[in-house]
Amino acid sequence: MRLFRNNSLTVVLLLLFGATIVGQWLTGWQVATADALQHGRAATSLMNYTQSPEFLSSVFENWESEFLQMSAYVVLTAMLIQRGSSESKDPDSPPRDADLAAQASKPGAPAILRKGRLARALYARSLGIALFLLFLLSFVMHWTQSARAAAIEAKDHGEAALSTIAYLGDPQLWFESFQNWQSEFLSTAVLVLLSIFLRQKESPESKAVAASHAHTGD
Incomplete structure (x- = not known):
């Protein structure tokens, strides 16, 4: 249990x-x-x-947009601020991850932090890197499976099919991607803004219910 x-x-x-x-x-x-x-x-x-390419394309089309949203969000929240939002770091607080070489000796700190400067630099950005690589993998799968689906449809209509490489420039591929990407960025922006004024009791994605609207961070 x-x-x-x-x-x-x-x-x-x-x-x-x-x-x-x-x-x-x-x-x-x-x-x-x-x-x-x-x-x-x-x-x-x-x-x-x-x-089938129809099923695989639809799956990876959605995964692609989710991993793009998450990778962008992880990286942007490291650099940008929204005062009052639970989704933003507090601009008035000191950097949390300064001097990682010194922090490597803390009890429970990941052992990789003691492997040298390059290892620390990569590990310090590993979440964003991993999510971006998952986005790239999903995009490639969406692109290639959409190309397969388009080729089958072209054949059914007696038309010449585009090569996989040529399909990368087809508006249909980008229409499928952009229609998902825009919704992900909109929903993330709405969450950032709503978390300034609204609360969800006991959720780490929300500020404490009694916190002021100006309070930034969780």
């Missing part, structure tokens, strides 16, 4: 992820089956749909 309590946030989020991606998978297959029958084609099996 303690194991679940200590990891309950991750467990619940992963369960929600599992339930929703299965929902996307099953409903997407139903849509693809209905579309195939409408156009006089044989319906694809559920397992074949799992490997």
Whole structure:
């Protein structure tokens, strides 16, 4: 029970992820089956749909925007301020991560901080780097699977298909990306601003309920 309590946030989020991606998978297959029958084609099996560019493209299109949002947010909050927001560091507080070489000797400090200046510099930015790499990987998967889907559609209409490289310049790819990116940045900006004036009791994403609107940080 303690194991679940200590990891309950991750467990619940992963369960929600599992339930929703299965929902996307099953409903997407139903849509693809209905579309195939409408156009006089044989319906694809559920397992074949799992490997289809339509399904993979839609999955990675969404993952791409989420990882872009998170990587940008992690990096921007390290550099920029929104006074009064729980999502911002306090501009009047001293730097939290100054002199990492000295902080490496603190009890419980990650051992990598004692591996030299380069190791410290990389580790100090490792979260942003990891999220950005996940964004790049998701973007590549979205791009290549969208190119495959476009090639299949072009073939069905007797048209010449673009190569994967050429598809990188196709407006459809960027339309799919931008429509997700803009919503991620908007929702993040709304969270930053609403957290100045609104509260969520006991949430680390909110200031204390009794904190003043001017208080910045958690």
